[in-house]
Amino acid sequence: DKRIALSNNYAGNSWRQAMLSTFQETADQAVADGIVAAADAYTTSENQPTEQAAQIQNMILQGYDAIVLNAASPTALNGAVKEACDAGLVVVSFDGIVTEPCAWRIAVDFAAMGKEEIDYLATRLPDGGNLLEIRGLAGVFVDDEISKGIHAGVAEHDKFDIVGSVHGDWAQDVAQKAVAGILPSLPEVVGVATQGGDGYGVAQAFAAAGRDTPLIVLGNRQDELKWWAEQRDANGYETLSLSIAPGVASLAFWVSQQILDGKEVPKDLTVPFLKITQADLDATLASTPEGSVANTVYTLEDAQAVIEAAE
Amino acid sequence: MSGTETGPVVVELTNAAKHFGPVRALDGVSLRVHPGDCVGLVGHNGAGKSTLVNLVNGALAPTGGSVTFPGGTDGVRAVFQELSLCPNLTVAENLRVSHPGLTGLRWRRAARAEIGASLDRVFPDHGIDVDAPVDTLSIAQRQMVEIAIGFAPRAGQARLVILDEPTSALDAGIAEQLLAHVRRFCAAGGAVIFISHMMGEIFSVANRIVVLKDGRSVAERPAAEFTRQGLVDAMGHVVTAAAAAAARAAPGEIVIEAEGLNARRGEIVGLSGLAGHGQAAALARIYLARTSGWRTAGPSRSKQTANAVFVAGDRGRDGVFPLWSILRNVSISVLGRDARAGVVNRRAERTLAEDWRRRIGIRTDNLDNPLLSLSGGNQQKVLFARALASDAEVVIMDDPMRGVDVGTKQDVYAMIRAEAAKGRTFLWYSTETEEVCQCDRVFVFRNGTISAELTGADITEEKILEASFEMQDALPQVVPA
Amino acid sequence: MNRYRILLPVVSLAVLLGLTFWMQPRAMSYFGVNLLFNLAVPIALATVAQMFIIMVNDIDLSIGAFVSLAACVTATWLNDAPLIGLLAMAALILAYAGMGAVIHALELPAIVVTLGMSFVWGGLALFLLPTPGGAAPEWLRAIMKVKPPLVPMAVVAALLIAGVTHLLVIRAGLGTVLRGVGGNPRALTRAGWNVMQLKALAYAGAGLFGVLAGMALVGLTTAADANIALRYTLLSIAGVILGGGEFTGGKVSPVGAVIGALTLTLAASFLSFMRLSPDWQIGAQGAILILVLTARLIFARRGETT
Amino acid sequence: MSLAGMTSKPWIWAWAAAALAFAATLVLTQGRGAGELAYAALSFGAFAAIVGLGQMLVITLGPGNVDLSIPATMTLAATLALKFMGSDPGTALPGLAIALAVGLGVGAANFALIFLLRLPPIIATLAASLIYQSLAIWSNRGLRIKPPTGLAEFATGRFLGLPNVAWVGLALALMVWVLLERSLWGRWLLASGQNLRAARLAGVPVEAVRAATYLAVAVFAALAGYLLASFSGGAALNMGAEYLLMSIAVVVIGGSSIAGGNSNVPGVWGAALFMFLVVSMLNSYGAAAGVRNVLTGTIIIAIVIAASSRRARI
């Protein structure tokens, strides 16, 4: 008899589409099982905090009991989130989290993710060398966090040097274009730290420029994994792929259901990112639909485990 | 230079010149205007009349000589050849634009009263709502508003009003009201510079006439010392005597039957009546109904679909392509005829344009010059050339002689008669009786419908006026177009 | 046509509001109406800003980026050092006026200059707030959260904006002259006005309302982000047109513009109350925009026949 | 041509700016990588040039005419074409046909809104683009399907040292140039753009011209989408996003008059190269996103000022 809504700010890439479908599957099952009365997904037409704030306000009016929120901005929705809390709604943010204290946060430690990329590169390239950093969308919190982690990693492993940094907007074609533009002015690049959704474009740009393919840390997209497998089969290419799993939406759904159920849940939860190593590659590739993103679907039990771990 | 008058001077031009690059628009003109003067300014198209107006108004600075105002520039007003109102504002709001002194919370009320009074004074029974946005008014009404703003007190007193072809959009009755007002205004000590291509108006108001020719003043005398013919001679035009000489073919079958009027092959049919009574709209409907926005006119299949071309009177709105050369402006309507496989035949295009430049006398040395380098009257000739160069059987003309000088008009009349004799049909709306009298048959419009059909000897100014007014004592009620 | 110009926006807002209340009766309350419309307040201000530009026959592709920048200034400087913040706001308004003057003096196409400026505003906003953050000044939050008796803040604000801009643009003499700039700039030159100054003034008006939009937005969201209002560019253009304005000829209606902004905001809410499938939620926004504007056709036909 | 004659051509400025950005990048690398950079600029410039040519035709129609549905059209055409091809070899041509058909459909729909419902083009194409976006989402939910190998090889390949996509872009530019300068249709378009009413009264089939123009821009966008998806290894829902402002920017930087009736084909290519090179230059110099945006905007305005003040003087 409780009703949950998903407030989503963007649907324009495969990660978000996978997230929406995971949420829908989980939610439909939960409704069928009678665990909740309704669970609906809403997406704004533009990736804008103003529109999402209005969407949240509408959810208050629609009488939802909880909002599962992937936010366009960590701060710009605080006004609307506060209104929702004041109206008695439970707000659980994930992926794009909000800073408003009344909301729950299911966060991925993006800075740690960035740092882990460099740590991995350091194990593979003990001699160090020049790195290229591919950033996401300027002005967005996730981009800044990952980039901070990457730079922290480079500070630690001082054999590395970031010789170029471009914004790929988490899109293959944008990343490909940006890299193609900066490559001619770069010395030899041994490694590329990416943010996800951009690795395949980077590889394409290196190939088009006739350069050796550097060690590119990938971001779990199926086309990246497929390219990785092809390279591995051809020349033994080895790398790491890591990103947040779109299935985190299902985790957020169960967390909100638990809160509505009266469970005491700490405000800050963390989920590990989904990491694919050389060993997992074939299995992951087999389970990922063509053109989509590697995924993990969370169950109620997973959610309870995450909650317990945080206490 | 008229050194005879004495007394105070409103404005004095001494050897004033204005050159636009190589073009000597005004080439050393001297002129003095005294209170009470009404100076008639005449000259062929491109003689420099409007340029002189712009020098006096301060819109242009002279490139040579001087323009001085011994009594200051207060009270010097100009009504320009092209309409200069803001169409999105109401009549009263347009007064505010010209009269920055209208301030305070109640400025609107004051503006309404002032423009209303001025309109009443110049055009009694004008019937214009001062709260109507200007774009809902007919062209004639807009011109009336502009004139009324020119004569309005505007926190002072008009001392010199320059009227640049003010009557070109007005019908005879309203033009007469204006002439009467100008006479009263001058009698009361105001000064007017009055520009017109209509000799009758000049003789009716001017006490002094200045003739411009190619940027120079070629004659300046009291009006009484000019004769009509003398004036035309001074302007340098040879009036083509060939007037009615062209043999008139007997009109053929009916090719147009629409809007309650009809026209036969080879006929020149006039549309007349007071300005703004639906003539222009009827013409536009006839033209649009016979042509399509989806395909070009092919060879006509039946008489009711005879091809039509349009000659615009409101050049800026309906006629010219301002970015283009004269050549491209002439050829646009006939390109489709000469094109092969969708490719423009540029040789045929140039041959045709050169041919028409000669035939219709467009004053330019190079057809590749921009169209806007031509004077207004010459631009109008380009529009005629565009229409006549086509194969269309029906030529629809919406007051096409606006601002065209006397000499050119005679040439065009002759050309129209010659084309009609070859079997073309003309539908010709005009505000000038002289032109209407060139027609074989005339339909008079009143309130959007046809009130009379006149033929042959019946086509006279009296008959037209009679049909234009509902009853003897009815007032000229002007209806928005 | 003039009377119909304002009738259409009013009717479409009323119909949409009726449908919304019918679908979601909960919205029919003090609280509900405020939730429906409070985010329309900054949009209305941005729409009025756009109207000032469209009024002089130009179009502003940078207003969204400009409002974002104003929001960033509000959440940082205005909050931390109010005096510097106010100076920065004044500088922004002056920059807008300068943009208008340059566009006029060099006869540049406004669409291009504002396109270029949108990059500039966006870049400055990124300087100021490389990551989302900042905080709204307390007083600003208090203003945006005020609860007047009987009528919610959002409605009071909309009425206020509409009333003030109507006075400025339609009733005042200078506003009338500014509309004249859109109607026929040549007539103004001939009447002795300095059109460059007038255009600068119109742009300054846009800058002022853009700054107000940024402040109102931060008052509601409590924090800013460099991309916060990019969407306002297209929304504001749509709002002006929806409100009966036209792209050329100085034909604008401030009351209509505010109503247009409210209508656009309401349309989005109405769609989410319809609970469409996520696939079609985006497309439905386009469909409703087309639907509302199609009503213009009917009114335009009516206008023609009178 | 004399120097004065050269500078009177507004497209010179776009090319000069592109050359300057190119040179500035090479200063940094001391001349290394010139070929690479030029090659990349031609590849990526081609997409901007193709959509820019379409946008230019629309903008030539006169004030208020602009197509804001270009990104959605690119996405929809690419999504449907790639879904149909499904990486199967030998499907490239039917896939192209599907993309072009989508372009025709979108153009027809846009024009129907403009013509039948008399919506202002800005609003009509904006609203319609949201619908196209929904269609793209609905049709394959953002899955990124790889193009057939042969097609991908064509899109990323080269011929006589130039990228194949640049050849396509150059061929289209030549076609548009001939159309505008030599054909009847071009004359009609230019006339309609200067004064629609006068064009109609001069016997120009203005509705047909407008319809053809809106069809053309959509077909160009569809083609660009198809090529871009093949080039970058699949269609993405957000693939067209940056081409909205880009398509307008290349038209105006290229020297076409935003007031209509005047267009400039070489300028579009110059501006397309410039837009790529300036970002590359700023990236190479390590400019942060904020600086990059401010400089890009300033340079755009500077070019427009240079081009226009020159024109005024002549």
Ligand SMILES: Nc1ncnc2c1ncn2[C@@H]1O[C@H](COP(=O)(O)OP(=O)(O)OP(=O)(O)O)[C@@H](O)[C@H]1O
């Ligand atoms: N923009 C221009 N550039 C170059 N020459 C011009 C320009 N405008 C006008 N001219 C030239 O100046 C001459 C006079 O033009 P103007 O418009 O003053 O004539 P006009 O006396 O008004 O004639 P009309 O009665 O035909 O309108 C023309 O012969 C024309 O060639």
Ligand SMILES: Nc1ncnc2c1ncn2[C@@H]1O[C@H](COP(=O)(O)OP(=O)(O)OP(=O)(O)O)[C@@H](O)[C@H]1O
């Ligand atoms: N801005 C300008 N640039 C170049 N030439 C100009 C300009 N304005 C006017 N001319 C030219 O100056 C000459 C005089 O023009 P003006 O307008 O004074 O003629 P006009 O006697 O008023 O003619 P009309 O009877 O046609 O109104 C014309 O040849 C015109 O082409």
Ligand SMILES: [Mg+2]
């Ligand atoms: Mg003149």
Ligand SMILES: [Mg+2]
């Ligand atoms: Mg003239």
